[in-house]
Amino acid sequence: xxxxxxxxxxxxxxxxxxxxxxxxxxxxxxxxxxxxxxxxxxxxxxxxxxxxxxxxxxxxxxxxxxxxxxxxxxxxxxxxxxxxxxxxxxxxxxxxxxxxxxxxxxxxxxxxxxxxxxxxxxxxxxxxxxxxxxxxxxxxxxxxxxxxxxxxxxxxxxxxxxxxxxxxxxxxxxxxxxxxxxxxxxxxxxxxxxxxxxxxxxxxxxxxxxxxxxxxxxxxxxxxxxxxxxxxxxxxxxxxxxxxxxxxxxxxxxxxxxxxxxxxx
Amino acid sequence: xxxxxxxxxxxxxxxxxxxxxxxxxxxxxxxxxxxxxxxxxxxxxxxxxxxxxxxxxxxxxxxxxxxxxxxxxxxxxxxxxxxxxxxxxxxxxxxxxxxxxxxxxxxxxxxxxxxxxxxxxxxxxxxxxxxxxxxxxxxxxxxxxxxxxxxxxxxxxxxxxxxxxxxxxxxxxxxxxxxxxxxxxxxxxxxxxxxxxxxxxxxxxxxxxxxxxxxxxxxxxxxxxxxxxxxxxxxxxxxxxxxxxxxxxxxxxxxxxxxxxxxxxxxxxxxxxxxxxxxxxxxxxxxxxxxxxxxxxxxxxxxxxxxxxxxxxxxxxxxxxxxxxxxxxxxxxxxxxxxxxxxxxxxxxxxxxxxxxxxxxxxxxxxxxxxxxxxxxxxxxxxxxxxxxxxxxxxxxxxxxxxxxxxxxxxxxxxxxxxxxxxxxxxxxxxxxxxxxxxxxxxxx
Numbered sequence: 123x124x125x126x127x128x129x130x131x132x133x134x135x136x137x138x139x140x141x142x143x144x145x146x147x148x149x150x151x152x153x154x155x156x157x158x159x160x161x162x163x164x165x166x167x168x169x170x171x172x173x174x175x176x177x178x179x180x181x182x183x184x185x186x187x188x189x190x191x192x193x194x195x196x197x198x199x200x201x202x203x204x205x206x207x208x209x210x211x212x213x214x215x216x217x218x219x220x221x222x223x224x225x226x227x228x229x230x231x232x233x234x235x236x237x238x239x240x241x242x243x244x245x246x247x248x249x250x251x252x253x254x255x256x257x258x259x260x261x262x263x264x265x266x267x268x269x270x271x272x273x274x275x276x277x278x279x280x281x282x283x284x285x286x287x288x289x290x291x292x293x294x295x296x297x298x299x300x301x302x303x304x305x306x307x308x309x310x311x312x313x314x315x316x317x318x319x320x321x322x323x324x325x326x327x328x329x330x331x332x333x334x335x336x337x338x339x340x341x342x343x344x345x346x347x348x349x350x351x352x353x354x355x356x357x358x359x360x361x362x363x364x365x366x367x368x369x370x371x372x373x374x375x376x377x378x379x380x381x382x383x384x385x386x387x
Numbered sequence: 388x389x390x391x392x393x394x395x396x397x398x399x400x401x402x403x404x405x406x407x408x409x410x411x412x413x414x415x416x417x418x419x420x421x422x423x424x425x426x427x428x429x430x431x432x433x434x435x436x437x438x439x440x441x442x443x444x445x446x447x448x449x450x451x452x453x454x455x456x457x458x459x460x461x462x463x464x465x466x467x468x469x470x471x472x473x474x475x476x477x478x479x480x481x482x483x484x485x486x487x488x489x490x491x492x493x494x495x496x497x498x499x500x501x502x503x504x505x506x507x508x509x510x511x512x513x514x515x516x517x518x519x520x521x522x523x524x525x526x527x528x529x530x531x532x533x534x535x536x537x538x539x540x541x542x543x544x545x546x547x548x549x550x551x552x553x554x555x556x557x558x559x560x561x562x563x564x565x566x567x568x569x570x571x572x573x574x575x576x577x578x579x580x581x582x583x584x585x586x587x588x589x590x591x592x593x594x595x596x597x598x599x600x601x602x603x604x605x606x607x608x609x610x611x612x613x614x615x616x617x618x619x620x621x622x623x624x625x626x627x628x629x630x631x632x633x634x635x636x637x638x639x640x641x642x643x644x645x646x647x648x649x650x651x652x653x654x655x656x657x658x659x660x661x662x663x664x665x666x667x668x669x670x671x672x673x674x675x676x677x678x679x680x681x682x683x684x685x686x687x688x689x690x691x692x693x694x695x696x697x698x699x700x701x702x703x704x705x706x707x708x709x710x711x712x713x714x715x716x717x718x719x720x721x722x723x724x725x726x727x728x729x730x731x732x733x734x735x736x737x738x739x740x741x742x743x744x745x746x747x748x749x750x751x752x753x754x755x756x757x758x759x760x761x762x763x764x765x766x767x768x769x770x771x772x773x774x775x776x777x778x779x780x781x782x783x784x785x786x787x788x789x790x791x792x793x794x795x796x797x798x799x800x801x802x803x804x805x806x807x808x809x810x811x812x813x814x815x816x817x818x819x820x821x822x823x824x825x826x827x828x829x830x831x832x
Contacts, residue, residue, distance in 0.1 A: 127828055128827045128828055130824040130827060132821075149823075151811040151812060151813065153823070154811070154815075154820045154821070154822075154823055155811060155813055155815045155819070155820070160823045160826070163823055164823065164826065164827050167824075167827060168827070179821075179824075181820065181821040181824070182817065182818060182820050182821050184820060185810035185811070185817070186806050186810055186811050186812060188806070190802060190806070190812045191802075191803055191806050192644060193644075193763050193782070193785075194785060194789060194795055194799045194802065194803070195678065195782070195784075195785030195786040195787070195788055195789030195790065195795060196789045196790065196795070196803050197647045197650045197677070197678075197786055197789075197790060198650055198653075198654065198790065199803055199806055199807060201647075201650050201651060201654040202654055202657075202658070202807075203806065203810075205654060205655070205658055205660065206658070228640075228642040228643070232639070232640050232642055232643035233643060233644065233646070236646035236651075237646070237651065278762070278763075278764035278765060278766075279642055282641055282642075282764065282765040282766065282768075282769050283640060283641050283642025283643075283765055284640050284641075284642055285640070309769050310449075310705070310766075310769075312707055312710075312766070313707040313762045313764035313766065315707060315711075315762060316762070317762040317763050317764050318761050318762045318763030318764070319763075319799060319802065320762050321812075322798055322799060322801075322802040322812050323759075323796050323798035323799055323802070324798065325711075325713070325760070326708070326713045326714065326715070326756055326759055326760040327712075327713070327714075327756075328708070328711045328712035328713040328760075329711055329712030330711040330712060331711065332707045332708070332710075332711050332762070334711075335707070335710060335711050336707075
């Protein structure tokens with residue numbers, strides 16, 4: 123039993139108290155609403171609490187970054203979302219943002235500056251790697267994970283889109299785990315099938331679903347854990363594993379969940 | 388000696404030059420059907436990209452086998468064309484191997500190097516023909532290559548084989564003539580490759596040898612000139628366009644979509660973020676189409692991409708949609724773009740309606756089903772050895788579909804509505820967005 127009381131301060135509360143937090147945790151829509159993925163949000167918030175990061179979230183003031191609308195072609199809707207989000211962010215004078223969602227990450231980092239929103243944006247894998255390197259998170263290793271095989275599924279929007287390949291791997295290596303790569307990894311990583319707003323519609327007609335193709339590759343590694351760094355990848359890979367009836371043996375976990383488990387949070 | 392061959396050579400050279408000039412102007416006009424695009428920033432980085440990716444073939448080496456074979460042909464193309472300089476001077480001045488006395492011993496070394504490279508090209512082309520026609524590498528024998536693309540690919544390989552055979556035949560007979568003391572022919576003291584095929588010609592008379600030597604010489608030079616013109620009709624244009632194509636490639640992170648300024652202005656007005664334009668500001672130009680329906684809605688870089696594509700299919704082989712049997716093929720997107728651009732350009736040239744011929748790139752060449760299947764994962768962009776960007780074209784077509792035709796898939800329209808009304812792509816009450824936080828001190832093992 124963990125007796126710590128975790129805090130989830132909002133920007134509004136911080137502002138009312140005359141404080142400006144060091145970093146804004148951008149939760150994202152999946153992080154706020156998706157039943158499974160909310161666990162990742164909780165895990166990450168617990169880590170932030172444990173490390174003592176001065177953070178806040180937007181709470182009800184947060185809205186979709188507009189990424190799926192833009193990728194599906196609706197530039198109007200994207201810009202509406204982006205501009206109102208920028209107003210909120212600038213209203214709180216946000217400088218630094220961390221998010222667990224690579225789609226939010228890509229949009230906030232690369233596309234908001236086009237509309238006047240300039241922030242230092244980090245993916246939580248980079249943030250966690252930084253915490254580990256600075257010694258703020260000291261991993262225990264051993265326990266549940268010791269010596270077990272793990273594979274990492276690259277998110278397209280983190281990897282190819284933004285060239286972040288090593289941060290998530292560094293986090294995994296810091297745990298006492300054996301990282302086994304899939305045949306298609308890093309810049310050659312195969313998409314989970316959800317990018318480009320595919321998450322929100324049925325796939326086109328074909329021989330196979332993309333997440334099944336990717337799941338088969340992940341299972342071939344013999345890993346007991348498939349690590350991901352993206353809410354859509356998590357859904358797609360977990361669905362794939364269920365489809366293969368392997369959900370008892372193989373778990374799909376986000377990087378934050380791995381760290382939180384190691385820390386007993 | 389009569390100067391007839393020199394006059395003939397001059398005529399052929401002039402004719403080829405004229406044809407090339409016309410073809411290059413035509414290609415330029417066709418590429419310029421596209422909209423302007425600002426792609427001249429960071430010249431230093433652009434030169435570096437071109438040096439590494441086009442000149443240095445960096446991305447080819449993701450697949451080592453074909454990369455090595457391709458490298459041999461590429462180096463040979465550059466090096467053997469030095470010899471064409473001598474061909475030109477000899478042809479115009481009526482001389483024979485004008486550099487031989489000047490370079491003396493080094494000339495023999497150079498010709499030997501050319502011959503080794505020529506043999507390398509021969510061997511590589513044979514391997515490529517086998518991969519394409521016998522072992523049928525999947526990406527080189529898929530349905531979209533049926534007809535002209537497949538024939539084009541094979542023709543290029545056969546033409547290169549014939550050109551290399553001509554060089555070796557020419558050198559073999561030339562040296563036999565030299566050792567027989569026939570006037571004008573200069574003994575070079577041992578050419579290894581062509582020397583080893585001299586036995587084919589040894590029994591021939593001097594006159595027969597002269598015929599073969601001259602035939603091979605003319606075949607080689609006319610062949611090269613004809614090939615240069617042919618290339619402008621072919622996927623083989625990549626040998627030239629790979630260079631500007633990499634220079635003008637996107638330098639931004641691959642995940643970043645270009646912003647639509649016209650939309651920004653309207654949204655700013657709508658949100659009251661901007662006062663109506665002041666009197667001294669130029670009126671924004673007439674708003675064209677949102678996104679792309681036809682080639683003229685794309686940028687000239689997109690169209691140059693299409694003309695640079697050599698249809699190797701590395702993009703399609705990496706495309707998750709294509710791998711799992713969907714209709715989308717990034718290579719086909721590029722081939723369609725080129726075909727449509729050529730169609731429009733030829734229409735215009737023939738004085739016909741050009742773009743208003745009742746057809747368009749999206750609809751008549753590329754279907755909604757294809758563009759809807761894309762996951763925007765950038766695998767195609769990453770895979771392209773010369774930095775072609777099929778994703779940019781797909782996303783522009785999605786913009787046209789969503790904003791001009793409201794023709795997006797129903798589930799996307801529902802998602803748009805959710806974002807508009809619930810501020811999330813799923814239909815949840817916005818006031819529930821922060822509910823997760825109340826669970827943080829509850830859930831325990």
